[in-house]
Amino acid sequence: MAHRQGLTDLNAKSGASSVDSAVGACVGDCPRCCAKMTEEQMKTIFPSASAAKITGVTNAFNSAFEKFELNRCLRKAHFFAQIRQEVGASISALTEDLHYSEAGLKKNFSYFRQNPEEAALYGKTAEHGADPEAIGNRAYANRNGNGSIESGEGYKYRGRGYIQITGKEIYQNVQSQMDARYPGNGLDIVNNVEQVLETKGGMLSAMAYWRWKKLNDRADNGDTGEHVDKITDVVNYYTHTRPDRRTNFDTTKVVFKTAECTNRPK
Template sequence: MAHRQGLSDLNTGSGASPVNSPVGACVGDCPRCCAKVTQEQMTAIFPSASSAKITAVMDAFNSAFEKFELNRCLRKAHFFAQIRQEVGASINALTENLNYKESVLKEKFNYFRDNPAEAALYGRNDDHPADQEAIANRAYGKRNGNGSIESGEGWLYRGRGYIQITGKEIYQNVQNQMNARYPGNGLDIVANVEQTLEPKGGMLSAMAYWRWKKLNEKSDLGDTGAHVDAITDVVNYYTDSRESRKTHFNTTKVVFKVAECTNRPK
């Protein structure tokens, strides 16, 4: 097994991609803010990911991070803490799991509270598995730009990606942000939703969502648990993973040397 660097060594730079090699002009005097992320940094954040996946994610981020203004150490730390929670240590982008029990459907979704017989019909119980497609089309029908139940858009535009996006309107807004900030990006996540599960599409759509939701500005406010929670409120308000996201941020803020950044809030 190859030797793994300690977190304190990750910003010293090694080989062809030193962290202090800026890719563009920075505001302020911290050379790391506008530096490309490195293989070592990504491995520290995603310790179980394959080398090939690490490289693909790193290349996607490095190709576009300045376009989405993820060009501060603190912004990178907050961004990758959220990504780490969403895709795990192995970088496995997931499609939303709708394998809900009847009782949970009525707790989570207004549609099934209003239509309890359908919660019993489509939710998981002792008699049958959950009908996830039927659940999605009802839970998300006529929401976030989706059409009716019959349109199938609730199922088509269910949650996906490195930061899960849900609903046709959200997919389109993220695509619009990608097109505006990165013309010629080669992606169309509205027409090809599965692109959000691939390293390039997953990373760029997450960066576009981040920029669209003004999470850079929230990142700039600070590096406490409360600041992580404020970002989590936007990314996934109802999650039960708030403490895990803070734990990941404790790693990423060391990886990106937030404490030493001269562009962080005073």
């Protein structure tokens, strides 16, 4: 009971709301680490987003950030630098585009390199368009917890969301993290995969993925471009957008005033 009172007092001291969370006590004396995010901060990061989207995403983040221990300025800055790249300036949660050409399939997926005749059959050619469902079921069969081609899970659990989660096992692990840290969250992304594209589901699944992958630990290490890259290694290792993610962080570290934070690494 004393521990719970301690959390309440510490949150009140920092100006944060009294969130009933088993984790996420404020650390140190920085008044911003546990502070709720404002819509003005969100607008700076996502300048093309509608007012309704800004309000929804801000509320979704504020409802759960302490539960996933996104309660340090550096953690928030790194988190939103990655989210900004994944959803863009207008906050558009995307589903993985599987409209590959024949050549693209052979370049990106071992299955189609091993089965080039199927790359010609299902990939976009001069004669026909791509078949994304057939592509997903083959490219991701028997990977990341997915079943066989016939199971349809490769296509069902293709990449989606504010951080693109891909594969049945990843969806399950993210759901487990949400349930453990935010009981009663109202989401079931394993059976209702489209929830990952909605505001609440997109934000909470991204936060759960972040916590599950221990990205708070990497975020705590510092605020250089190299530190951004270490997080990108986990979020999207093969991306060509590393420079953009560093640029995003140049914005978010100002938004969250990381240079003034007293909880920076020593």
